[in-house]
Amino acid sequence: MGGLIAKKLLTLIPVLLAVSLLTYLLLSLLPGDPALLVLGGGAASAEAIAAVRADLGLDQPLPVRYLAWLGDAVQGDLGMSYITRQEVTGAILERLPVTLELMGVSLVLALVVAVPLGVFSAYRSGGRFDRTVTGATFGLLALPNFIFALILIAAFSVGLGLFPATGWSRLSDGLGDNLRAVFLPALALSVSNIAVFTRLLRTDMIATLQEDHVLLARAKGLPTSRILFRHALRPSSFSLLTVAGLQVGTLLSGTVIIETIFALPGVGRLLFDAINSRDLLMVQGVVLLLAVTFVVVNFVVDVLYTFLDPRIRSGAARARA
Amino acid sequence: MTPIAAAGSASRPGGPEGGGPLLEVRDLHTLFDTPRGIVRAVDGVSIAVDRGRTLGIVGESGSGKTVLSRSVMNLLPKRAALPADGEILFEERDLRALTNKQMREYWGPQLAMVFQDPMTSLNPVVKIGRQITEALREHLDLGRKEAQVQAVDLLRSVGIPAPERRLAEYPHQLSGGMRQRVTIAIALSCSPKLLLADEPTTALDVTVQAQILDLLARQQQERHMSMVLVTHDLGVVANRTDEIAVMYAGQIVEKAPTRTLFRSMRHPYTEALMRSIPRIENPSHTRLDAIPGRPPDLAKLPVGCRFAPRCANAQPRCLEENPPLFTDDEPRHEFRCFFPVGTPAGDEARQRNARAGRTAAGIDMSTLTKASA
Numbered sequence: 001m002g003g004l005i006a007k008k009l010l011t012l013i014p015v016l017l018a019v020s021l022l023t024y025l026l027l028s029l030l031p032g033d034p035a036l037l038v039l040g041g042g043a044a045s046a047e048a049i050a051a052v053r054a055d056l057g058l059d060q061p062l063p064v065r066y067l068a069w070l071g072d073a074v075q076g077d078l079g080m081s082y083i084t085r086q087e088v089t090g091a092i093l094e095r096l097p098v099t100l101e102l103m104g105v106s107l108v109l110a111l112v113v114a115v116p117l118g119v120f121s122a123y124r125s126g127g128r129f130d131r132t133v134t135g136a137t138f139g140l141l142a143l144p145n146f147i148f149a150l151i152l153i154a155a156f157s158v159g160l161g162l163f164p165a166t167g168w169s170r171l172s173d174g175l176g177d178n179l180r181a182v183f184l185p186a187l188a189l190s191v192s193n194i195a196v197f198t199r200l201l202r203t204d205m206i207a208t209l210q211e212d213h214v215l216l217a218r219a220k221g222l223p224t225s226r227i228l229f230r231h232a233l234r235p236s237s238f239s240l241l242t243v244a245g246l247q248v249g250t251l252l253s254g255t256v257i258i259e260t261i262f263a264l265p266g267v268g269r270l271l272f273d274a275i276n277s278r279d280l281l282m283v284q285g286v287v288l289l290l291a292v293t294f295v296v297v298n299f300v301v302d303v304l305y306t307f308l309d310p311r312i313r314s315g316a317a318r319a320r321a
Numbered sequence: 322m323t324p325i326a327a328a329g330s331a332s333r334p335g336g337p338e339g340g341g342p343l344l345e346v347r348d349l350h351t352l353f354d355t356p357r358g359i360v361r362a363v364d365g366v367s368i369a370v371d372r373g374r375t376l377g378i379v380g381e382s383g384s385g386k387t388v389l390s391r392s393v394m395n396l397l398p399k400r401a402a403l404p405a406d407g408e409i410l411f412e413e414r415d416l417r418a419l420t421n422k423q424m425r426e427y428w429g430p431q432l433a434m435v436f437q438d439p440m441t442s443l444n445p446v447v448k449i450g451r452q453i454t455e456a457l458r459e460h461l462d463l464g465r466k467e468a469q470v471q472a473v474d475l476l477r478s479v480g481i482p483a484p485e486r487r488l489a490e491y492p493h494q495l496s497g498g499m500r501q502r503v504t505i506a507i508a509l510s511c512s513p514k515l516l517l518a519d520e521p522t523t524a525l526d527v528t529v530q531a532q533i534l535d536l537l538a539r540q541q542q543e544r545h546m547s548m549v550l551v552t553h554d555l556g557v558v559a560n561r562t563d564e565i566a567v568m569y570a571g572q573i574v575e576k577a578p579t580r581t582l583f584r585s586m587r588h589p590y591t592e593a594l595m596r597s598i599p600r601i602e603n604p605s606h607t608r609l610d611a612i613p614g615r616p617p618d619l620a621k622l623p624v625g626c627r628f629a630p631r632c633a634n635a636q637p638r639c640l641e642e643n644p645p646l647f648t649d650d651e652p653r654h655e656f657r658c659f660f661p662v663g664t665p666a667g668d669e670a671r672q673r674n675a676r677a678g679r680t681a682a683g684i685d686m687s688t689l690t691k692a693s694a
Contacts, residue, residue, distance in 0.1 A: 212442040219396060220456040220507065221428035224421070230455075234446045309446055310491040 004313075005303055014298055018289040020073065024066050027284045043103045056082070072185035078285035083277050088285035091270060098168060098266035100179075100261070105186040107244065110193035117226050118195075118201030122236075125206050133202075137195035145254055149188035149261045156184060174184050185262045189254045193247055199280075200243055204236040211235075234308060241308065245301035325442050342369040343547045344393070344515055348406035351385075351392045357402070358620040362388040364405075364571035375541065375548040377558030377579070379594065380568035383616050386551045387437075389568070390519045393549070394434050395424050411515070415616040429460045433513035434666060435537075437520040439500035443492040450488030453507055459513045467578065475506040479536060497530035503537065507542055515547045534561060556598050559583065564653075567591050570627035573646070577654040583585065587654070587661035589632045589690040604635075613688050626658070633689040634670040 035052040053059050072079065077090035117137075121130040141149075155164035162182045164208065169177040208214065210234055217227045255268030263269075267286055274282035306312045348680040351363035362385045362649055370376045379468040380386045391397050393409055395416045411431065416424065444452060453475060454468035463471065464570040469488065476484035481497035491502055501573055516536060539618065541548050552558055558565055559579065564574040566589065575588040586592050596610040614631040617623055623630070629639040638659055646655040649664075660670035674680045680689070 080692070145549050211437050212438060214444045215396060215443040216434070216504065216507070219394060219428050219432075219434045220459070221425040221430075222455060222459055222512075223425065226455075229446065231444050235444070264484060311445060 007297060012295065015295055016292060019295060020067065020070055020288060021286055022287045023291060024282060027287075028062060028065075031282070035228055045182060060255065065241070071255055073288065079281045079290070081274075081282045082280050083279040083282075088282050091282065092267060092285055092289055095265055095267045095270050097171075098264055099255050101171075101182055102186055102189065102249070102255055102266060105306075106189040106251060107193070107248075110197055111244070113190075113194050114197030115202060118198045118240075119205055119233060120134070122202045122205030122209060123224070123228055125202070130202075133198060135200050142192050142197040143191065145188050145191050146261060147256050148169070148191045149185070149258060152184050152188050153261075166261075168264045168266075181264075185264060187259045187260075189251060189258050192250070193244075196247065197240055197244060198294065201236060201240050204234060204239050208232045208236040218284040228234055235282050238305070241301055241304060245298045247298045249294050253292065261284065332360060340409075340620055342371045343412060344368075344370040344549075345408075345410040345413075347410065348392060349389070349392060351397065351403035351407075351408065352403040352405045352677075353401065354403050355620065357618075360619045361571050361622060362619055363392055366566075366568075366571075366633050368566055368573070370547045371548060371563075372514070372547055373541075373545050374548060374564070375538075375562045377562035377565040378551045378568055379553065379555055379565060381553050381612075381616060382566040383619070385571040385619070386568050387519055390434070390517045390549060390551050391624055393433055394428070394517055395419065396428075396434070402532065405487045419578050428510040429456050429513065431513060432515050432517065433508035433511070435501070435504055435508050435516065435521045438524040439497055440456075440524065440648050443500055445492055446592070447491075448488065449492065450491050450494070450502070451559075452618055453488075453510055456507060456510045459660055462479070464659075471510070472506075472565065475510055476503070477676050478540070479503075479506045479509070481506070481533075486519040492553045497525050500527060501529075501533055503538065505533070505540070509544070512544060514547065515549070517551070519551045521550075523553070537561075554598075567594065570622065571619055572627065572657065573626065573655075574658070575652055575656040575657075576646075577651070580596075581651060581654050587649070587656035587663065587667075588658050589660075589662055589667075590628045591656075595630075604681045614684075618644070629680075630682045630684065631689075632665055632678060633674060633686065634658075634662070635674070635682045635684070636660060636670050637681045640681055 007250045033185065035056065035058060039048060045316050050059075057065060061069070069079065076089055078092070080087055082090070083248075084091075109278050121133040122132060124130050153165045165181050165184075167181065170177045199258045214227060214232055217231045222231075254266075255266060256272050257268070258264075259266040259268035260272050267289065271286040272281065273279075346366060346368045346693065349363055349366045349678070350361070353360040355360060364385070366385075366389055368376060368378075388397070392402075393416075395409065399421070402524070406419070409664070411427065411681065416427065419427070435444050443449075450469065450472055453472040454463075454465070456467070457463050457468040457471055457601075461468075461471075463484050472488060473484045476487055481499060487495070487503075501524075505521075521537065522533050525533060534557065535664055536544050536546065537550070538611075542644070550558055552560060555565075564576070564578050565582050566573045567582075567588065568574065569590050575582065575586065575591045577586075580593065583595075586595060591611075593612045597612065612631055617627050623640070624643070625640040626632070626635070626643055629635040632639065636659070642659075644657050645660050646657050647661070648655050649661075658667075660667040675688055678686055680686065
């Protein structure tokens with residue numbers, strides 16, 4: 001088991017290197033000279049530009065620049081913003097908890113809603129409940145999350161006054177306020193995931209419920225809820241797990257919009273502002289973080305498979321023996 | 322022959338608890354509404370199983386025997402089958418009238434089932450131990466520890482070595498034969514009064530088949546359980562049943578005490594099934610007689626006898642009228658045939674077909690009567 005995880009960890013290294021290289025190249029290929037941005041416009045003299053370029057290391061060839069940047073990045077130093085003169089790493093770390101909480105709560109919300117919906121619509125597939133859920137999920141899929149965010153704000157903040165429309169309160173300011181602040185954005189972010197997870201789980205669950213071992217579980221006289229949740233759910237949740245991991249990518253890009261709408265001080269908002277002010281190093285740092293997060297989450301998903309399915313575990317054991 | 326029906330089941334060993342049979346199925350129909358039409362998977366079947374006795378149900382694929390056993394278990398989803406006639410009386414109570422919730426009291430301690438394929442009938446992601454103990458804890462109200470002790474006993478009684486270790490293992494760590502022993506242990510866990518075994522050995526190696534059948538027979542005797550053994554193989558039921566019902570196209574075509582059936586079968590289909598069993602006294606590489614043709618589509622059943630298109634005795638009457646169940650000298654021997662094997666009417670019908678070279682259904686006799694010629 002430990003060996004299996006170690007082996008998978010090793011395969012992460014080339015993936016992360018490739019991710020960092022792509023991130024770096026992508027932004028180097030963007031038009032525009034960062035030195036000009038630093039100097040604040042077109043009126044700077046050629047000497048001044050050359051001086052800034054030398055100062056930023058932009059006169060070096062690309063591979064050298066990449067290796068230097070990578071060397072610093074590995075040590076946790078993503079450089080200093082040309083524009084705000086802020087440490088990129090520090091700026092990200094300061095805002096990361098907000099985004100992580102937003103994504104985490106959103107994912108949990110999506111699963112908490114989608115799992116029972118998926119399970120029961122599969123159990124009564126073709127019935128009224130199933131048809132209602134199917135219609136609703138298609139509706140949710142068709143709705144972009146920023147529209148949903150605006151609807152939520154209109155209904156719950158402006159209309160009912162239950163949740164703040166914008167702004168953030170940290171966990172240290174009290175759990176209640178923190179959860180009130182995160183609830184609406186997380187819900188808006190989870191809408192498409194609720195729909196996707198429900199559809200996916202329903203399909204796999206219908207297939208599992210046809211299997212002999214479910215019939216045997218019924219023939220044992222077990223209560224339906226036990227059959228559904230203890231016997232059928234686990235073998236039905238492989239695709240759900242895979243897609244939940246992949247959806248983290250969509251969640252990350254979703255946070256950019258949602259954090260902007262709800263004015264949350266998160267990484268998504270940071271990225272949005274950085275792009276607007278052409279703060280390249282900041283964009284680079286955030287994109288790298290997002291890419292690494294995506295890779296790491298999917299690595300965790302890979303490891304979770306082995307907990308979900310004992311056959312994978314012993315397959316690995318046999319391969320080692 | 323003694324008139325068995327008059328003697329009643331109470332006088333036989335194995336029936337101390339009460340008068341009637343443990344299970345009595347009366348005129349059972351199970352119909353499915355499909356895009357192709359209404360499929361009559363079980364079409365008017367009546368069977369009875371006395372306490373401590375074994376009934377064999379024999380038929381080829383698609384004869385309705387699996388649907389019959391699941392109907393008896395009342396395991397078919399209520400929405401899947403159309404409402405249809407028939408009663409399933411278990412200790413004189415009609416199971417069909419029970420709700421799913423009420424049936425849960427029956428599944429396990431009253432009725433239990435062993436499925437065909439042990440590779441698919443155990444949950445691959447749940448440990449063997451929990452798959453056994455959950456039934457025990459549900460029905461017998463045992464604690465975790467007591468249930469585990471009992472699970473070990475059960476595994477030992479079905480012949481699984483090192484049972485303590487198996488509790489923590491997953492199904493894929495066991496061989497097919499071992500897995501079937503586990504499903505039998507699960508079925509036996511709450512000491513059911515009736516065990517339905519649906520082709521319990523079909524998916525297993527030949528060498529393991531006899532072991533599993535012996536295990537079932539031994540457990541049945543020790544526990545004084547009734548059993549319904551469903552199979553496509555007459556050889557399997559020959560020595561292990563008290564009575565055999567032969568199914569064809571959703572109906573019982575012949576039913577008799579096992580010895581009677583093997584001594585004097587009446588239905589041409591039973592005869593054909595017998596001829597398809599390999600016999601030890603035949604020289605090796607003797608060609609087995611397959612039954613030509615295939616069973617009718619259960620959604621488009623013929624008007625007449627359902628076996629007529631494959632039958633060597635088929636006469637014009639067989640194509641117009643589906644025969645009812647007849648009895649002759651022995652009351653417990655029933656058969657659904659106008660021209661039964663081993664009777665003057667049957668012999669005459671076959672000779673007439675042989676002379677004509679074809680049956681009334683237009684089948685060339687040479688394809689049908691290799692063995693009887």
